[in-house]
């Protein structure tokens with residue numbers, strides 16, 4: 729088995745074409761938010777690409793919660809932004825959430841077509857690695873970690889997270905691509921000081937400037953949750 733790494737959302741179709749099991753990662757903050765919402769009892773998350781689609785779906789389903797961001801901020805008329813800390817149990821339990829974000833929901837929707845799409849972040853790195861390995865072995869396919877990046881560009885925190893997942897997948901039988909090896913090496917040097925390393929990244933700096941340092945700190949917590957979301961038939965639910 730091979731572990732591949734695609735560095736931005738626009739590269740997701742390559743992983744789909746290979747027939748790989750895909751793990752989509754957007755540490756800041758989309759996949760961290762999805763994992764937190766589901767861990768706090770949300771029924772399901774529906775990722776959508778555009779604000780227009782999000783508003784339309786919300787009009788058709790008035791009970792759904794409309795959430796997401798543009799430029800890091802909550803768009804007009806949305807109930808929640810994209811801060812995982814907003815998705816508390818008392819707000820989301822039993823609710824379906826429509827989520828649109830700048831890059832994370834793009835990586836997810838671009839991965840559609842893969843047979844299995846899991847949702848990973850530092851918050852569930854170990855559980856994600858375990859599930860991805862188990863499911864890929866069973867299906868006889870390779871694994872691709874697809875990083876959301878930022879507006880089509882590479883991002884540090886997603887690369888470190890790929891390393892955190894890759895490091896756990898890296899058993900004797902798994903061959904790592906050079907990019908996956910580089911990510912595990914980066915994770916090795918960053919672990920134990922994840923917040924200090926990740927805060928140096930462009931996106932973390934942007935969020936900290938918006939007053940969202942607590943979000944960055946939360947998203948840097950490793951293995952807080954054992955839950956692994958799966959995206960199928962347009963909806964994300966716990967596996």
Ligand code: MLT
Pocket residue numbers: 754756757758759797800801810829830831832833876878879935
């Ligand atoms: C995204 O999907 O681009 C991110 O989640 C942006 C953010 O930090 O809100």
